[in-house]
Amino acid sequence: MHExxxxxxxxxxxxxxYEKIEPGPVRLLKxxxxxxxLHQIVPExxxxxxxxxxxxxIAENSxxxxxxxxxxxxCNKCLWEGxxxxxxxxxxxxxxxxxxxxxxxxxxxxxxxxxxxxxx
Ligand SMILES: [Zn+2]
Numbered sequence: 139m140h141e142x143x144x145x146x147x148x149x150x151x152x153x154x155x156y157e158k159i160e161p162g163p164v165r166l167l168k169x170x171x172x173x174x175x176l177h178q179i180v181p182e183x184x185x186x187x188x189x190x191x192x193x194x195x196i197a198e199n200s201x202x203x204x205x206x207x208x209x210x211x212x213c214n215k216c217l218w219e220g221x222x223x224x225x226x227x228x229x230x231x232x233x234x235x236x237x238x239x240x241x242x243x244x245x246x247x248x249x250x251x252x253x254x255x256x257x258x
Contacts, residue, residue, distance in 0.1 A: 141179060144245065145187035151247045152197050163252035166200040170249050174207045175224060176242035209242030 152169050169188075173179050181204050188202045209224040218231035219240065229237050 140177075141183040142187045142191070144177065144179065145184055145191050148247060149188065149191045149195065149197060152192075152200075152250065153195060155247060155250055156196055156252070159250070159252060161254075164255045165253040166197050166250060167253050168201045168203060168251035169197065169247065170203045170205060170251075172205045172207060172244050172246055172248050174242040174244040175209050176239075177245060179204070205248065207241050207244045210240045211237040212240055213237045 148169075148171055152166070156163075156166055173184075184204060185202055192198045192200065208221045210220060211222050211227065211229075212219045213229035213231060213234055214236040215234040216229065216232040218229050220230060222228065222230065222237070224242070227237055227239075228235055
């Protein structure tokens, strides 16, 4: 499944980022990822993939939040800019197919929310 391979990468970066945090937190609470709609991710599938893939890792029981980014393009002919009706890469202003992608391909870890040992 598509979501599982994407999620494997996410979990890897989550663990790598978490281990870089100084001073070391006690727990990972939440993970925010930014996903362009071009990836055609089914949120429920990504969330359950996350749950499965984080089992036994420091990310186990943490929550994943997905921020979707609309597929946005700019027309090379009339310079119209906006959301297109994916998967149709056609300018909504002049109907040209000569358009360039601006947003929608994003796929990255935005931030982590962690918990520190307050009693320290
Ligand atoms: Zn146009």
